[in-house]
Structure formats: structure tokens, C-alpha cells
Amino acid sequence: MSRSQATAFAPASVGNVGVGFDLLGHVIDGPGDTVTAFRIEEPIVRIDSIEGVIVDLPREADRNTAGRAVQALLEHAGVDFGIALRIEKGIPLGSGLGGSAASATAALVAANALLPKPLEIGALYPFALAGESVASGSAHGDNVGPQLLGGLVLATLERLIPIPVPQGLWACVVHPDHVVETRLARETLAEPYPIGTVVAQNALLAQFLAGCYRKDLDLIRAGLGDVLVEPRRASLIPGFAEVKQAALDSGALGASISGAGPSAFGWFDDRAAADAARQAMIAAFAEAGLSAEGWVSAVDAPGARLIED
Amino acid sequence: MSRSQATAFAPASVGNVGVGFDLLGHVIDGPGDTVTAFRIEEPIVRIDSIEGVIVDLPREADRNTAGRAVQALLEHAGVDFGIALRIEKGIPLGSGLGGSAASATAALVAANALLPKPLEIGALYPFALAGESVASGSAHGDNVGPQLLGGLVLATLERLIPIPVPQGLWACVVHPDHVVETRLARETLAEPYPIGTVVAQNALLAQFLAGCYRKDLDLIRAGLGDVLVEPRRASLIPGFAEVKQAALDSGALGASISGAGPSAFGWFDDRAAADAARQAMIAAFAEAGLSAEGWVSAVDAPGARLIED
Structure with missing residues (x-):
């Protein structure tokens, strides 16, 4: 029997890292978004609450980065249940810290844990991109990429490549x-x-x-x-x-x-x-x-x- | 007593390598330019001959990539002698194979051997850039860089960085x-x-x-x-x-x-x-x-x- 609920945290991230516009990003150990996913019978994705440092975000799942990302994951997984999300925003809106991406990432990691066969974390990338593009109007993975894998990541539209970071940076x-x-x-x-x-x-x-x-x-x-x-x-x-x-x-x-x-x-x-x-x-x-x-x-x-x- | 003459070969190179315009290049084991440098008493750089697949190149040292490069080297070294060059062109002009760069590189490697204290090969880079810019009107090291170091090289205006190439390519x-x-x-x-x-x-x-x-x-x-x-x-x-x-x-x-x-x-x-x-x-x-x-x-x-x- 799969889990009926799970909570995940996704950290803020530094998109672009200056030198890699739309391509490079790294996470920080600081603020982040926390999302709890609940298994529900109705085969839909629903946003039950948005709390924290921002609350006036779209509640319609397909207009919300977290909602859209989880929709894409469920379409891929082909399960017969739905997921309700409770979003706790820790990253300010429009801060340049990957806030909309973090909601999508945290929601995916939580929702993934409810699947009969959870995917490896890197395999969540296309769904995270689908979610992120709701907020930005175009897909770019320089926030969701590092938020999924941690550290410094090169994120093209096709793949995530972890970039080694020298110790002590x-x-x-x-x-x-x-x-x-x-x-x-x-x-x-x-x-x-x-x-x-x-x-x-x-x-x-x-x-x-x-x-x-x-x-x-x-x-x-x-x-x-x-x-x-x-x-x-x-x-x-x-x-x-x-x-x-x-x-x-x-x-x-x-x-x-x-x-x-x-x-x-x-x-x-x-x-x-x-x-x-x-x-x-x-x-x-x-x-x-x-x-x-x-x-x-x-x-x-x-x-x-x-x-x- | 230093040598009185030396001959060097510089291979053709693939500039840009497609993906790295003006920045990446690699040599090939194929055609190349050969330059013999002779120590002469008069403290000048002189082009004595140009033979091979092209011969109608400037003979004035400061308008010739090999001549200009060696001038820059001698200015740096502060020696009291001059150098005469015999250039054997093996790389066609205007081929995109780094021909003008190869003359500069071969001339530098030969002339360097005549110095009382020859420089390490990578230290010849600024002089090679000075030579190359005579031909192209702007300095870019994507040919002279790999011609100096061999293999695949990232060449910025400030430095050369060898890039590892997987075996068997x-x-x-x-x-x-x-x-x-x-x-x-x-x-x-x-x-x-x-x-x-x-x-x-x-x-x-x-x-x-x-x-x-x-x-x-x-x-x-x-x-x-x-x-x-x-x-x-x-x-x-x-x-x-x-x-x-x-x-x-x-x-x-x-x-x-x-x-x-x-x-x-x-x-x-x-x-x-x-x-x-x-x-x-x-x-x-x-x-x-x-x-x-x-x-x-x-x-x-x-x-x-x-x-x-």
C-alpha cells in the first residue's frame, strides 16, 4: 500500500549564477517552500491551501506551478487517484530566488512519494519544467534543476548535468x-x-x-x-x-x-x-x-x- | 653558447570546433608549417624565404604573422641579436585550417630555442597572439593555442586551458x-x-x-x-x-x-x-x-x- 501523504521541502536557488543565463543554477541552504501532498480519490490535482510569505497565487492547479507540475507527473504515471496540495511559501515572490520553481519541485517530490513506483529524483525534471513554465511563460531549468539535484547544475531543456563544485565554496x-x-x-x-x-x-x-x-x-x-x-x-x-x-x-x-x-x-x-x-x-x-x-x-x-x- | 639555428613544425588546427567560436580549437596530425630560425647579428627580425603551398605573403616582418610573433618574443627577451626566418608553408591560405597561425607558432618555437633561456611553450602564447592578429586584424587564440599545446584547447585572450579529450576520438x-x-x-x-x-x-x-x-x-x-x-x-x-x-x-x-x-x-x-x-x-x-x-x-x-x- 502506497503512502497517503508526504511532505517535501525545496530550497531557494540562485538562477543563472551570472555566467549561465537560463542554464546554470545552484541551491542555497536558506529559505525554501514546503509542500504536503495528500492522496485523494478524485483523479484531479487540487490546491487546498497556500500559506506563508505569499498567499495570492493562482489556486487553479493548471495555473499554479506546483499544481501543473503534479498534473504532468500524474499524467505520466497513469494512476487512478488524485492529489491535493498544501503549499507553504518560504521564498518571496519575484525575488530571483526560484520561488515558483521551489513550489513545483517540493510538490513533485512529495507527490512522487505517493506513487506506487516513485521515480528517481532526476526523472522528475520534465514535470518540474512543465510546472515552472506556468510562472515564467517559457521553460528553463536553472532553478528546478538544482532544486531537484542539489549543488550546482547545468540544466538544458533535455537534461540535468551536475557540475562539481570545489570544496569550501x-x-x-x-x-x-x-x-x-x-x-x-x-x-x-x-x-x-x-x-x-x-x-x-x-x-x-x-x-x-x-x-x-x-x-x-x-x-x-x-x-x-x-x-x-x-x-x-x-x-x-x-x-x-x-x-x-x-x-x-x-x-x-x-x-x-x-x-x-x-x-x-x-x-x-x-x-x-x-x-x-x-x-x-x-x-x-x-x-x-x-x-x-x-x-x-x-x-x-x-x-x-x-x-x- | 646558445644554438645558432633551429627548425620547428606547427600543425594545422580546427578553429572554433563549431561550438566555441574564437575560443576553442584542436590540432590535427596532417599538414603544417615548418619554420627555420637563424641567429643573425643585426638585432632585427627578417624573413629570408617563403616557400611551399603559398609564397605570396608579406615579407616585411611586422606584416607577417611569423615575423611579428618573433619580434614580440625578442622584445620580451631583450636579447642583442636578431633572427632570420625561412618559412615553408604546408597549410593552404584561407583554408580555415589555421595556416597563418601555424607560421607564427612554428616561428616562435624555433626562435625560442635560440634564446639563452627558452620559455616554456605555453608562455609563448602572447607572442603568438600578437603574430596571429597581423593576419586576422583581431587577436583570437583558437588556432595558436592548440598549435602550441596540442590537443583541444580553450584559448581566451589571457590564458590557455587544455581541455581533456576522451580517448579514441x-x-x-x-x-x-x-x-x-x-x-x-x-x-x-x-x-x-x-x-x-x-x-x-x-x-x-x-x-x-x-x-x-x-x-x-x-x-x-x-x-x-x-x-x-x-x-x-x-x-x-x-x-x-x-x-x-x-x-x-x-x-x-x-x-x-x-x-x-x-x-x-x-x-x-x-x-x-x-x-x-x-x-x-x-x-x-x-x-x-x-x-x-x-x-x-x-x-x-x-x-x-x-x-x-
Whole structure:
């Protein structure tokens, strides 16, 4: 007999990681969304409650990232029962921390546990993408990918590839109390890019990935940047230049925007430096008139998991 | 007492490797340029002869890739003697096989051997870039980088990073008797690129590099492509679509244009398949009215080296 209910937690994530727009992401050990899935007789997916830091999200399952993801999973599994979801939001909306993705991921991990034959966690990826695309209008796996697998992940539309992270790397992520509309953030990317910019970003990406595989922090430092998206989105985030500089002044290997912003992140090879950056980045947002909260986490943090009630 | 003369060979190379425009390249065990450097009393660099498959190249040292590269090396070394060069071209001009780069690389390796304290081969990179930029008008190391180090190399303007190649990978490279003007090939890239294309190319590049590090041929197959440059340059090469298809039909992991063309290349996990592709690609060029010659080489072929007279 399968379980009748299960609860899962999915962590927030740093989408893009600056250098890998729509492709790279890593989780953080910080806020997250928690979803409980209940087996119900009626073969539908139903959202029973949304609580926590945001509550005004669509309740119709096919317009909700968690609901749509679980619909896709149940269609695949071909079971004769349905699932009701209770969503506890821990990640603010429009923060650039993968909040809509985390609801989908947590819901899938919980719902998967109710299946007669649960899938391996990586096999949930297509359903997570289906859920994520409800919120963003297009499928990109740079949040759901790392949320499923943990750590740093390369997420193409076809597959997830875990990228090794050198030991002892820390991320500092700071979220200001400000909303960047995803649609507006996307609009900044409409103007096409000259070949020189494309090659420069490719050079960053290649060095970053080679640095991760070679465990070469100098190479990661050389690659952890963004000449593609950050220059166009920085002005949407009050104080971003100063916040980034605060991270670099604290010793960051690199710093950029998390997801579509307004959160900012930096990578550090030293926990104390990341802690100092957290204070300095919060102070820089305060100078720009924004209150902010921040987290320090191993880059190689764990992904979504079932939690016992 | 230092040597008074030295001869070096530098192999042809596949610039861009499709997925890494201006950044990735690998050498082939096939044609190459050979340069002999003679120590002369007058503190200048002089081109004494240019022979082989092309002879109408600039003889003024600072307008010749080999001459300019050696000038830069001597300026760095601060020696009180000069160097005369005899260049034997084995790589056709405008073939997309790194011919101008190979002259610079071979000249540097030969001249370096005449220095009181020869540099390590990788340290010759900035001088090779200086030479290469005489021919192309801009510095890019995707030919001189692999020609110096051998194998597959990521070449940024600042550094060379050898990329591991899984054992047993073969390249087939076919050169048709046709010249693509470098200036024209560059002009096709002037129109800027939409973000979707940039992300698609980034996804290819990231998968290709992860595939090399993971020794995962499926991932290399997924990544070995080009949605950025090839679609714009393919029409400059008569029969390119059919030549590429011939490579794929022979089992290529991927196939694209070598450098700015017109040469085409494919990667194979089997020597016999690469040999078959060579015939099929030559036949496809013949259908388009072009005679062609081809080579099959390990991807991880050796770089430039001194040769004994």
C-alpha cells in the first residue's frame, strides 16, 4: 500500500549564477517552500491551501506551478487517484530566488512519494519544467534543476548535468525588499547582442566550467561574471552596483544578480568573507533605501527532500 | 653558447570546433608549417624565404604573422641579436585550417630555442597572439593555442586551458579547393544575435565542455554543434550542407566549419567511421564542383615541436 501523504521541502536557488543565463543554477541552504501532498480519490490535482510569505497565487492547479507540475507527473504515471496540495511559501515572490520553481519541485517530490513506483529524483525534471513554465511563460531549468539535484547544475531543456563544485565554496545571497517584474526583466533582453558580447560571455562560461572541473579557483574567478544580462538588468535593482562592489570588496570570486533579481549573490572561498559580505551587501542596499535579508550557504548545498511530519 | 639555428613544425588546427567560436580549437596530425630560425647579428627580425603551398605573403616582418610573433618574443627577451626566418608553408591560405597561425607558432618555437633561456611553450602564447592578429586584424587564440599545446584547447585572450579529450576520438577534416575571404566570413557576423540564439549556443558549449570532462560521448554529441556562426557562414561554402550531412551519415558526433572555412570537420568515436567520412565528405564537395583533400587525425594530436634537421 502506497503512502497517503508526504511532505517535501525545496530550497531557494540562485538562477543563472551570472555566467549561465537560463542554464546554470545552484541551491542555497536558506529559505525554501514546503509542500504536503495528500492522496485523494478524485483523479484531479487540487490546491487546498497556500500559506506563508505569499498567499495570492493562482489556486487553479493548471495555473499554479506546483499544481501543473503534479498534473504532468500524474499524467505520466497513469494512476487512478488524485492529489491535493498544501503549499507553504518560504521564498518571496519575484525575488530571483526560484520561488515558483521551489513550489513545483517540493510538490513533485512529495507527490512522487505517493506513487506506487516513485521515480528517481532526476526523472522528475520534465514535470518540474512543465510546472515552472506556468510562472515564467517559457521553460528553463536553472532553478528546478538544482532544486531537484542539489549543488550546482547545468540544466538544458533535455537534461540535468551536475557540475562539481570545489570544496569550501560559499555563496552569499541578499534579497532586498523590492520586486523586479519578471516580464520587465525579460524585456531588457529583447535587443539583440553583438558577436563580441556573445564571445566574451562564452569565454566566461567556458572558464567557469573548466574551473569547476579543475577545482581551479582562479579560473572560476576569471569566469564568474556576466557581460550579457547583468549590464541590462542592473538598473532595475536600486543600488546594485554598490551591492556588487561590496561583495567584491569582501573578497568575492565574482558577484552578480540571482535569477531575474533583485537578489544579488557572490561566491567566496572563505566562510568568514561570505559572512562579512552579507553585512556589507545588506548595508549597500540600505544606502539605496531598501531593507534586505541575506543568507550564507555552501554552494554545494542539498536539494529538495522529503521531510517527516 | 646558445644554438645558432633551429627548425620547428606547427600543425594545422580546427578553429572554433563549431561550438566555441574564437575560443576553442584542436590540432590535427596532417599538414603544417615548418619554420627555420637563424641567429643573425643585426638585432632585427627578417624573413629570408617563403616557400611551399603559398609564397605570396608579406615579407616585411611586422606584416607577417611569423615575423611579428618573433619580434614580440625578442622584445620580451631583450636579447642583442636578431633572427632570420625561412618559412615553408604546408597549410593552404584561407583554408580555415589555421595556416597563418601555424607560421607564427612554428616561428616562435624555433626562435625560442635560440634564446639563452627558452620559455616554456605555453608562455609563448602572447607572442603568438600578437603574430596571429597581423593576419586576422583581431587577436583570437583558437588556432595558436592548440598549435602550441596540442590537443583541444580553450584559448581566451589571457590564458590557455587544455581541455581533456576522451580517448579514441578522431577528427576528419576536409579542405575544398575554394577560398573564403576572412573579411567576408567576419562580415556575416555583423548582425546581432537574439538572446534565444545566445542561450542555445551557451547550452551547446556547456554540454560540450562537461562532456569532455566527464568523458561522456552522448554529452559531446549533444554539444558539438553551432547555432551561432555556422548558419550564417554555411552559404559561403558550396555544398556545405551536403558535406556536413555526409559526416553525420558516417556517424559523426557532430560536424561543422573549421575556422572561417571552407574546410569542414567532423568528430568520430571510431577511426573507420572517420575514414569513411573522409571519402564521403570529399565526394560531397565533388558534387558541388570542388576538388578536396582530407585528413583523419586523433583529436588529441601533438602540438608544435622542434624537429632535427
